[in-house]
Structures are given as structure tokens and as C-alpha cells.
Amino acid sequence: MNEMMNKLTSDDCCNDCYNKNNYNSIHSNHIYFHSFFNFSYFFISVSFLNSFSLFKVFQYFSNVNQKKQKNFFIFYKELTNNKSMSIKEDLEKRMKVLQRNYPNSYFQKLISSFTRQTTFEGNKSKIYDIIEDLKKGDKKRLYLDCINGVPKEVRAPVWYCMATEGCSYKEIIKIKSNKLYQEYWSEAGECELFNLNKKQARTIDVDVVRLFPEGYKEIFKNEEVRKRIRRIKRMYEYHFPNPGYFQGMGDIVAVFFVIFSEYYINEFSINNYLKTDKEIIDRIECATYVLLIYIMQNIYCECKTTNGIKEFHPESLWRELSKFCTLKDKYFNIKYDEFIIKQQIYKILVCFFARDLNIHLTSIIYDGLICGTCCSEGKVFNGIIKLAIAFIEIIKQTGVNLDDLYSFNQESHKFFETITESKISELIAIAWYL
Structure with missing residues (x-):
């Protein structure tokens, strides 16, 4: 496995790869792709490519993408099963594999521009560009690359990048700003001692046990998960009492918590969640809190204020x-x-x-x-x-x-x-x- 990972991150990745059979398949597709792109571009430019031919072109590249996705998930399964690998290595290599499987293809971008990619899967043709934007910390470019849909593979780091300032690329892909993480956990462990408004504290407690998101009911019934959701809410109420926690915030928190969890946990279930390292779950909890602050403060900055309220x-x-x-x-x-x-x-x-x-x-x-x-x-x-x-x-x-x-x-x-x-x-x- 270590030899495989070294090959994956070598500078000359096109000459050496983690799996010769998979690589030969992908590389031959890349060669075919570039040749086919030049050929099809010529056809389009001289108006000889009829609608049936275009359909075949789209069909071909759809099949190529399916193969690439299959190869990626085979690799990712091996990657996540290796317990000795550090999280940082896992994420950095994951981004490199994604960029290789979804190269900077103008033809793919042309195809995707014909239809909106605002789906859960997102606009795969932009994966390469989005990762480059994350590396550079270029939010203006990231905004443009995300207009037509955010790919699910990079949804978590994209959200985290938008919600934070001054983070390095490594912090973004880990969804962990060292500064924000330390600030959160310097207080969160003592949140039970916070002197909250009694009515608000009671509302938080009641809402936590009534949170059952569709498809994740068993996860949110778990006491350990409930403890984390409750802590996020109490932290928010403590730091932002004006206007503070409200009924419905739990539904928003659940979205962030699940998306960040699925970024780290393969096949998100209560069993897999409970097997995950505590530090990773702490990271997910903190990232959820950071994103909650970002979206709510961007709303409340536009809200009416009367006598300071x-x-x-x-x-x-x-x-x-x-x-x-x-x-x-x-x-x-x-x-x-x-x-x-x-x-x-x-x-x-x-x-x-x-x-x-x-x-x-x-x-x-x-x-x-x-x-x-x-x-x-x-x-x-x-x-x-x-x-x-x-x-x-x-x-x-x-x-x-x-x-x-x-x-x-x-x-x-x-x-x-x-x-x-x-x-x-x-x-x-x-x-x-x-």
C-alpha cells in the first residue's frame, strides 16, 4: 500500500501509477479523449456533426466518466481501509486522485454548460478547477466555478473555504482551521457551565431529541451525536444571544453535520460513525459550528435592529x-x-x-x-x-x-x-x- 501511495504522488504520475491495469485503462481513455476532442472540435466548427453524432459524443464521455468514477471508488475503498495512513495524507492524495480522474477538460466543460448541474452529484467537470481555487485561496474564482453546481466530492471543503478567512489549503481540505478549532474546543468542553437563558436552554434540549432528519434518524437518535448537536447549539446561544437560538436551527445544523461527516466517513451510518476517531468527529463538530456562524451572521447583518435588539x-x-x-x-x-x-x-x-x-x-x-x-x-x-x-x-x-x-x-x-x-x-x- 505504501508503495502504491508513493507512486500516486510521484511527480511523473503519468509514467507510474498505483494500479497498472486501472492506469492503462484511464490513460488510454485520456489519449482517446484528446484525439477525439480535436476531431470533434473540427466537426463542430465545420457544422458536420449532426445531433445524432453529438448524442454519441455525450454518451461516450458519460461512459468514460463512469469508468473513472469506478476506478476512483476502488482506490478510495483501499485508501480508507488502511488504518495506518494519517488523515492529512488521505485527504491530500484524495484531491490528487480527483484531479487525475476529472482533468481540466474544455470539452467536458462545454458539454456540462448545456445543462444545469445543480444536483447533489454536482458539476464534475469543474472538480479540477475547484481544487486549484482551493489551493490558491481564490474565492472569486471559486464563486465562478461553483455557479453551475458544486461536486459532492469537494462540497465540504468548498463550504468551509467560503465560511473562513486566511486558511491554508491543508486546513481547507481537512475542514479544520487550527485557530478556530482551538478557540472552539477551549470553550466547548465547558458549555454545560454556560449561564444561558433558561427558556432558550430548555428549547435547545427539547429540540435536540426531536431532530430526525430523513435518512439519518438512527444517527441522530444516538446519544453521542445528540450531545454534539446540543453543544453546537449551546455554543451559538452563548456567543450570539441577540437574537440567539431559534426553533428550526437544528435542521440547518443537521445539514452541515451530515455533509461534513460524509466527507470523512465512508458509508455514513451509526456503526461507521462510532468507529471513527474522536479527533475527526471533533473536527466535524467544530466545522459545523463555524459554518452555522457564517450563514447566520450573513443573514443577521441585513436584519433590522431596534434599540440594539x-x-x-x-x-x-x-x-x-x-x-x-x-x-x-x-x-x-x-x-x-x-x-x-x-x-x-x-x-x-x-x-x-x-x-x-x-x-x-x-x-x-x-x-x-x-x-x-x-x-x-x-x-x-x-x-x-x-x-x-x-x-x-x-x-x-x-x-x-x-x-x-x-x-x-x-x-x-x-x-x-x-x-x-x-x-x-x-x-x-x-x-x-x-
């Missing part, structure tokens, strides 16, 4: 949403009952779809919020407003009268019960162009 964010979001709708349609307040609309979208304004969608679907939306790609302004606050308006627009397209509370409520339930990745993509596309 921050307004609860759904109220500020609703006020701005109503203003935006009135600018678009000056008869908005006359046509529709604001109370009915507010009631139907309030959960969206509180926890940004996390209450209504499963974690993987929610993560697609959070890609846009965290990376600032959900709206042209690139702000979390505005992104939530425009996503909520996009939701209203999709409901209106069904022919529902927004003044009819029963019909609106029925159509809302139907939307969330039957939602697919393509619907999420449509939602984000509408939000962007508002």
Missing part, C-alpha cells in the same frame, strides 16, 4: 420580500393576502428549506447560499428572499389562487412531496434571474 430573521426577510414583490408588481398588496403567503413560506424563511427537504436535496440549495451563487447579488440574505419568491412563482404556475389558503397549502405539500433535483434546479434558476 436584532429582529428575528424571518420577519426581516419577509419585509424585504414584500418590498421586492411590490416593486415587481405594484398591485401585489391588493391582489394577494399577505398573511396567507407569509404563512405558507414562513418555514422557508426560518430554516431555508431544511425542514421540508431531505439533507441531500437541501445541500443543493445550500451550495448556492453558502457560495453566494443563488442570486446575482451573491448574498445569503438576498438568496433566501429570491428562493422564497421562486417557490411562490412555481406554485403560481400550477394555476393556484394565492388567496386560497387551502389550495395554496395543498399545492405546497404536493411540491415538497414530489420534489426532484430538476425542480430544485428550476427553483435556483428562477431565483437567479429575479
Whole structure:
């Protein structure tokens, strides 16, 4: 295994590889790819490549990607089974393998540009560029490379990069800023001693045992997991009491916790979680807290303040949403009952779809919020407003009268019960162009 890893990271990786059979297959595909790219580019430029040929081209490269993914997961399984390997080596080599399996291909980017890649799997053609952005700490470039979807393989470090400042590449891919990690754990172990508002502390305790995200219920029933979720919430309430913890925050925390856990834990289950080193779980917990602060502070910086007290964010979001709708349609307040609309979208304004969608679907939306790609302004606050308006627009397209509370409520339930990745993509596309 050590010999294999040395080969993987050698400077001349195209002449030496971890698995000769896999490598020969991948390398021959690369050679075919470059030759085929030149040939197909010529065909496109002289307009001889008809729609059937284009279909064959897309089909071919789809198959190549499947082979690459298979090779990557075979390697990654071996990698994660090696207990002697340090975490740093594991992550750095993982990034190198990803860049090799998804090279900087202009043709792949051309293909992916025809369709939105706002899915849980994300835009694979951008993996190489995104890792380069992470190495350079170039957030402006990262924003552009993430507009059409964040690949799931690098979702965790992309989120962490956006939420932090001054981190090295190694810290980003470990989702562990040494400074923030030390700050968090210098206090978190004593969070039971925090003198919190009694009502807030009680609400936190009740909400922790009521958190059952779809697909992860057994994990969040575990007492050790609950202890960590509770600690994150208590830390937040202690440091940000104005306005502090709110019901629904647990759903947001669960999304971050799962995405960061799946980055480290192969086949995330309670058994695999309990087998994972404590230091890694500590890292995941701290990263979850860091991201929670990032997204909430980006919202509350835009919220109304009265006598030093921050307004609860759904109220500020609703006020701005109503203003935006009135600018678009000056008869908005006359046509529709604001109370009915507010009631139907309030959960969206509180926890940004996390209450209504499963974690993987929610993560697609959070890609846009965290990376600032959900709206042209690139702000979390505005992104939530425009996503909520996009939701209203999709409901209106069904022919529902927004003044009819029963019909609106029925159509809302139907939307969330039957939602697919393509619907999420449509939602984000509408939000962007508002």
C-alpha cells in the first residue's frame, strides 16, 4: 500500500501509477479523449456533426466518466481501509486522485454548460478547477466555478473555504482551521457551565431529541451525536444571544453535520460513525459550528435592529420580500393576502428549506447560499428572499389562487412531496434571474 501511495504522488504520475491495469485503462481513455476532442472540435466548427453524432459524443464521455468514477471508488475503498495512513495524507492524495480522474477538460466543460448541474452529484467537470481555487485561496474564482453546481466530492471543503478567512489549503481540505478549532474546543468542553437563558436552554434540549432528519434518524437518535448537536447549539446561544437560538436551527445544523461527516466517513451510518476517531468527529463538530456562524451572521447583518435588539430573521426577510414583490408588481398588496403567503413560506424563511427537504436535496440549495451563487447579488440574505419568491412563482404556475389558503397549502405539500433535483434546479434558476 505504501508503495502504491508513493507512486500516486510521484511527480511523473503519468509514467507510474498505483494500479497498472486501472492506469492503462484511464490513460488510454485520456489519449482517446484528446484525439477525439480535436476531431470533434473540427466537426463542430465545420457544422458536420449532426445531433445524432453529438448524442454519441455525450454518451461516450458519460461512459468514460463512469469508468473513472469506478476506478476512483476502488482506490478510495483501499485508501480508507488502511488504518495506518494519517488523515492529512488521505485527504491530500484524495484531491490528487480527483484531479487525475476529472482533468481540466474544455470539452467536458462545454458539454456540462448545456445543462444545469445543480444536483447533489454536482458539476464534475469543474472538480479540477475547484481544487486549484482551493489551493490558491481564490474565492472569486471559486464563486465562478461553483455557479453551475458544486461536486459532492469537494462540497465540504468548498463550504468551509467560503465560511473562513486566511486558511491554508491543508486546513481547507481537512475542514479544520487550527485557530478556530482551538478557540472552539477551549470553550466547548465547558458549555454545560454556560449561564444561558433558561427558556432558550430548555428549547435547545427539547429540540435536540426531536431532530430526525430523513435518512439519518438512527444517527441522530444516538446519544453521542445528540450531545454534539446540543453543544453546537449551546455554543451559538452563548456567543450570539441577540437574537440567539431559534426553533428550526437544528435542521440547518443537521445539514452541515451530515455533509461534513460524509466527507470523512465512508458509508455514513451509526456503526461507521462510532468507529471513527474522536479527533475527526471533533473536527466535524467544530466545522459545523463555524459554518452555522457564517450563514447566520450573513443573514443577521441585513436584519433590522431596534434599540440594539436584532429582529428575528424571518420577519426581516419577509419585509424585504414584500418590498421586492411590490416593486415587481405594484398591485401585489391588493391582489394577494399577505398573511396567507407569509404563512405558507414562513418555514422557508426560518430554516431555508431544511425542514421540508431531505439533507441531500437541501445541500443543493445550500451550495448556492453558502457560495453566494443563488442570486446575482451573491448574498445569503438576498438568496433566501429570491428562493422564497421562486417557490411562490412555481406554485403560481400550477394555476393556484394565492388567496386560497387551502389550495395554496395543498399545492405546497404536493411540491415538497414530489420534489426532484430538476425542480430544485428550476427553483435556483428562477431565483437567479429575479
